[in-house]
Amino acid sequence: MVVLSTDRLGARFGSRQVLRDVTLPPCHGGEVVAVIGPNAAGKSTLFRRIAAILPGPGDCRLEGVHDSDRAVAYMPQDQTGTAVLTVFESVLLARKQVSGWRLAAADLMEVDRALTALEIGDLANEIISELSGGQRQLVGLAQCLVREPQVLLLDEPTSALDMHRQLEAMRRVRNLAQDTGMLVLIALHDLNLALKFADKVAILSGGTLHDFGPAGEVLTPENLAATFRIRARVEPCSQGKPHLIVDDAI
Numbered sequence: 172m173v174v175l176s177t178d179r180l181g182a183r184f185g186s187r188q189v190l191r192d193v194t195l196p197p198c199h200g201g202e203v204v205a206v207i208g209p210n211a212a213g214k215s216t217l218f219r220r221i222a223a224i225l226p227g228p229g230d231c232r233l234e235g236v237h238d239s240d241r242a243v244a245y246m247p248q249d250q251t252g253t254a255v256l257t258v259f260e261s262v263l264l265a266r267k268q269v270s271g272w273r274l275a276a277a278d279l280m281e282v283d284r285a286l287t288a289l290e291i292g293d294l295a296n297e298i299i300s301e302l303s304g305g306q307r308q309l310v311g312l313a314q315c316l317v318r319e320p321q322v323l324l325l326d327e328p329t330s331a332l333d334m335h336r337q338l339e340a341m342r343r344v345r346n347l348a349q350d351t352g353m354l355v356l357i358a359l360h361d362l363n364l365a366l367k368f369a370d371k372v373a374i375l376s377g378g379t380l381h382d383f384g385p386a387g388e389v390l391t392p393e394n395l396a397a398t399f400r401i402r403a404r405v406e407p408c409s410q411g412k413p414h415l416i417v418d419d420a421i
């Protein structure tokens with residue numbers, strides 16, 4: 172099973188330190204870990220450090236990796252759509268980047284499966300640059316899923332999606348994690364999505380790790396006030412499920 176942990180991870184842009192001593196406890200394959208925090212807290216920077224595309228102090232440890240070249244897939248926040256490729260071609264290309272250039276029937280099946288699971292099979296022959304923002308986001312997610320990574324880093328993958336697609340995309344990702352043993356780290360602004368789908372929550376604030384643990388233990392009124400500057404509480408709804416109720420900004 173893959174296990175990811177970090178030891179005093181940091182990052183700096185020029186003279187500004189934007190990530191400082193982030194030590195994540197072991198995150199295990201099969202889990203969904205929501206990374207939350209206000210704007211500019213350092214969520215994207217943390218993902219870029221873990222994906223090893225940004226240098227900085229500290230260590231990111233990965234145990235139980237089969238193939239280090241394809242272990243981690245990273246979906247950045249911005250899905251620019253300049254490619255003159257169809258949706259099917261772009262997702263196939265993403266898969267072939269990690270599985271060699273010889274085309275196998277399994278590759279076509281995996282692409283088909285990812286598009287169908289994300290309910291974008293009907294877009295297969297559309298040109299990426301002609302898609303809506305939400306459609307592009309779903310294609311970006313499909314490009315990550317077909318790589319079959321052991322660690323999936325998703326930076327606000329649902330921000331442009333309608334509510335049905337937010338729920339379906341989150342459910343798909345959580346089920347894949349549980350079924351395949353993939354570890355998912357997902358940056359989210361919708362705290363109710365974190366509450367509903369994440370096993371653990373990491374709160375980043377001002378470039379440091381403010382708290383880490385099960386959603387119910389971390390999404391406390393005190394933490395939400397200190398980091399998001401909101402007056403909020405988690406309470407069971409009429410169906411008995413926990414919901415975040417936001418009373419006001421502080």
Ligand SMILES: Nc1ncnc2c1ncn2[C@@H]1O[C@H](COP(=O)(O)OP(=O)(O)OP(=O)(O)O)[C@@H](O)[C@H]1O
Nearest residue numbers: 184189208209210211212213214215216217248358
């Ligand atoms: N390429 C860069 N050059 C300079 N500063 C940067 C760069 N990328 C990020 N930063 C700074 O790092 C800090 C953290 O940014 P980051 O994108 O990690 O935050 P975030 O938590 O993902 O924010 P958001 O929720 O708004 O997406 C911000 O102050 C930002 O201005």
